[in-house]
Ligand SMILES: Nc1ncnc2c1ncn2[C@@H]1O[C@H](COP(=O)(O)OP(=O)(O)O)[C@@H](O)[C@H]1O
């Protein structure tokens with residue numbers, strides 16, 4: 001079996017987790033930073049950023065192991081930074097894996113509204129809430145928008161454009 005790496009690209013509130021629940025192929029290993037942070041954090045918070053770096057490293061290690069065994073890995077992640085996408089692509093290349101990216105980029109107003117409906121109560125232990133600070137959502141949305149024209153040069157074997165703002169749909 002050809003090892004395959006599938007990664008979402010989209011800001012918080014884009015619908016990545018929803019997409020993943022609907023479309024993950026049978027037998028694939030899911031890497032969700034939300035779920036890994038919840039597992040690693042003493043307080044159990046999926047938003048706990050203090051364990052984020054550890055969660056990312058767990059995800060990379062799991063990815064390398066599954067791809068080396070010929071399996072499929074699906075990352076449920078924002079991937080808004082180029083250096084993060086490069087790391088995923090490098091891992092895939094080392095394993096000779098096929099790569100697919102799924103771009104989920106609804107209009108900014110949509111992702112802000114969805115994020116605004118998330119709980120904003122800070123955890124008494126880690127201080128983080130499920131709602132992402134609005135400035136960070138804007139930053140992620142901007143970064144993914146800016147990356148769109150160059151995504152086809154990054155090395156993904158296949159790019160899927162799942163959800164895009166209306167002004168980008170028919171180009
Ligand atoms: N295609 C869609 N249409 C309408 N609502 C959606 C869609 N995708 C996701 N949602 C809703 O938007 C919110 C954020 O979705 P989620 O999948 O958790 O986003 P992400 O994982 O990208 O942060 C959820 O409440 C979800 O039910």
Ligand SMILES: [Mg+2]
Nearest residue numbers: 016017018034
């Ligand atoms: Mg999610």
Ligand SMILES: [Zn+2]
Nearest residue numbers: 043045123126
């Ligand atoms: Zn917490």
